[in-house]
Amino acid sequence: MKKLLQHLVHIRPRWVIAVAVFLLGVFFFVMTVNNVYTETYNIERFSKANETIRSPITIENKQDTERKTRETVQSVGDRYHISTEITKERLSYVEETFEAVAKVEDDAFKSGKQNPATSISGQEKVGRLKQILSPEITEKVDDGLFYELLGIKESKRSAAKGLLISSLETVLNEGVRTENIKVAEAEVKQSIKYSSLDKSLKEPLQKLGEFAVVQNSFFDVEKTMQARKEAASNVEPVIIRAGEIIVREGQTITDEIYEELELVGLLNQERNVFPVIGLALLILLVVAVIGSEMIHLFKKDQLDKRKIAAVLFISLIVVVAMKVVSLFSATGNPLFFAVPVATGSLLMKQLIDERFAIVLSMLYAILGSVIFNGQIPGLLNIEAGIYFFFAQLAGIIFLINIKDRLAIIKAGGGMAVVNTLTILLFLFLSFEKYSFSDLLVYAGYGIFAALLSAVLTIGLLPFFETGLGILSDIKLLSLASPNHPLLRKILTEAPGTYHHSVMVANLSETACEAVGANGLLARVGAYYHDIGKTKRPHYFIENQVSIKNPHDLIDPFQSAEIIINHPYDGADLLKKHKMPEEIIDIAEQHHGTTLLKYFYHKETKENKNVSEDMFRYPGPKPQTKEAAIISICDSVEAAVRSLKEPTKEKIDEIVASIVKDRLMDGQLNECDLTLNELDKVHQTICETLKGIFHSRLKYPNKEAN
Structure with missing residues (x-):
């Protein structure tokens, strides 16, 4: 370290800042590049997978979505329009028939009563019946059915009429299509067959019912197209989620799996270039902010080469700590809660400047959201970023009235409270249900991180004070002791x-x-x-x-x-x-x-x-x-x-x-x-x-x- 400082002494301060910013940029890039760079595979179809492969990105499988949509549309049945006019017409024919039969029978009864010698024969009744009935009925119903209906007593004929009308309403209201006319006729006949009517009534009713049943349901093009459109719009797209397993170790690479691997870019090496470019732009913005703040401090005569070296070492400590913990993190186990990230902000405030500490806290939080993204390109762990920011900000706020190193421990207590509240915030906002033991474990992570940050700060502070010769308030207070x-x-x-x-x-x-x-x-x-x-x-x-x-x-x-x-x-x-x-x-x-x-x-x-x-x-x-x-x-x-x-x-x-x-x-x-x-x-x-x-x-x- 002393050799580094001796070498930096001979360099102009602005060049020292430029070199420091460049070194930070390279270091940040090296620490985060594997979080955005995805390994590609040279896999052949129908071979065995040597390892479990997960999707690095979230993407829609448009081919599967189209297939699913097509199957859904095909499953939508044709839509038909039931003509109420036809239904009313066929029912009116039945009612007309029974009314006409009753009329003819009534006329014949009155005529015979007045002059018994002039009684009307059955053939004459059929003839009169055909004269008053609609042509649609007389053309489709043979005379034998009329003879049978005329021979039924009025009381029985009324019951038969009610049964037939009820059966026809049920069938016609459900809709009768060309292909199911026979089925509809059979339903009417079945209802008559198993009724309590006399056997002599069932046959003529079945024939009349057969006459009344016609097609009243017709294919509706507009309704069918609308139904298919609605079904297609309700189809959820097939999404391959980041981190989702595409193929497990030992599983055969089928055509479908191969296409998914190709879709997420695991077979295309050129695709990896873009996330790396994006990361480089992010790092460029981060170091640009750091460089700007360093120049601001330098102009105020609050930054020298020793403090620049301190920024390098503190950044190294914080980012390496996050990276090491991220290697042991897994889904459902948020170990980032236990990272003592506030160590950096506590050291920055004491050794350099409060504003600079706040700015660095924001930047470390951004880097943390990348480091804890589960190595999924394009994903930022917002929870980790928010937690890191509040943890560091709490350290800066609570580190006040520095009279001795005990002030850092007191700040650690404040950080523990803020860490716990932030963790509870995430748990309560989540849809997942957590047990009381989970709450205790995660809160324990936050308390551990806060106290460890305080302990590390106390332990590292003499290193910076002695090794780099930076004068902190705590060091000054110890020098001011009369003893x-x-x-x-x-x-x-x-x-x-x-x-x-x-x-x-x-x-x-x-x-x-x-x-x-x-x-x-x-x-x-x-x-x-x-x-x-x-x-x-x-x-x-x-x-x-x-x-x-x-x-x-x-x-x-x-x-x-x-x-x-x-x-x-x-x-x-x-x-x-x-x-x-x-x-x-x-x-x-x-x-x-x-x-x-x-x-x-x-x-x-x-x-x-x-x-x-x-x-x-x-x-x-x-x-x-x-x-x-x-x-x-x-x-x-x-x-x-x-x-x-x-x-x-x-x-x-x-x-x-x-x-x-x-x-x-x-x-x-x-x-x-x-x-x-x-x-x-x-x-x-x-x-x-x-x-x-x-x-x-x-x-x-x-x-x-």
Whole structure:
């Protein structure tokens, strides 16, 4: 890792970002390509399958759909139109026949009653009957049937009429087609045959029924076509689902199976190119967003080569974790619930930036939806993507008020709750029924993932802090502990410097927070900025208690050399204790190239030709906002402390003078503090100092009483 960082040091930051984005793109592509690339097979018809083959895509089998539609249409029977006019007509003929028979019989009875000698014979009755009946009846019914009907008594004839009409209505209403006329006639005859009528009545009724039964149902072209269209439209398409088994190991490759394999593209190697192109476009979009965010951070001076390396390693950890778990996942076993994906977001927030952590969380979720797609091209596991996003977002939201590593464990508890709620959301939205044991198992996955994310973050954080030298808030808080060996060294060896450093820390933190800089870094940097004074503590005025000033005994050049060396002595001491570079830089830069005016003017009294360069710190000048603000606060605190009566006006005047002096001397040229921010720093420092040196009531002494 150190060799990688040393190599990156010599590359321009924008090129480092470009290389990092390229490496991420290649890595993401390698991790996900087998999720979209489908293996193709060289299979012959009627051979044995060497393995179970599943469909990589969801597609309609149009050939089977057409066959199914054709069979369904063919199964639709012809539609017929039953003519109610014909039905009424045939029933009316039967009624007409019985009414005519009754009329003839009634006329004959009346005539015989008036003149018995003129009784009507049977032949004459038939003749009269034929005269009053419709031609359709007389042409189709022979005279023998009329003779038989005329010979039936009126009471029996009425019962016979009712039975025949009922039987005919039943048959004709069902529809009589040409091909089933005989069947319809037989039905009428059967109903008469098994009735309770006299045998002498059954035969003439059967003949009359045979006459009445005719075709009244005719083929309806429009209804038939409409029925077939409706049947065809209701046919469900034959779909081959992604993941569906097409052929099992050892099964014979029939023509139908071969066609399905060909349809889903398992026999066509060229078809695999398109999913890979689609994946490449997705990866391109993902890394473009990452690159854009990196450039945004770089412009804000919040991204360096160490943090770029951290992004690479964190991405490696998160994506590899998802990939490994996906290898053991199966349908019905959502192991993605147990992936500690929030580790990445927790690390990103602490090591880099909250916004960057949120963006990366979204991108990791997208990659997770690809990785957990069951290696089915074109499919994204939306459940996995949503779960990963909420799990990571929960980690970012709950990781607040970082005072120690216990804050990460607390964030893990919050993530466990969010993970469980998200899992329950999926289960309740599903149509499938889950047992209580399933709910416990899946919720257990979510809780495990949250706690494991917290544990991994705690375990990996020192790796990034030490291996890459990235300064996290937790690291800063540990360095701010009064029990730190170097702070105890300042307290015991240079107590005045320690008090001065604490005051500078208070001023610097407040001022940095006012302009959006890292207040915690400024506080900790201020604690250690003067640690070089512990090498010769008595040469610095704040540590000269009840002793004579040693500078009175040496010449100004020697005094200047001692004073000027303290930032670099401190930097060397911090390097020896492997302190973060940001703290070392603050210690080294907090005096910039300022002039030691006291000793310079003291020397000019003896030697007017002395050069200022002999009494200036060699630098470098402050490179960051934090270092620049500490340099101002360092001078302000020392100057205000020297005042006997620090009034508001005097404080404001001193702060303004020091800020102006730093600005005019060019000490702030290499940091990105703006004039507007300098004005805010000025106001904040004044307000803080006024709060510290507020006016107190003067209590009367005993003598005054």
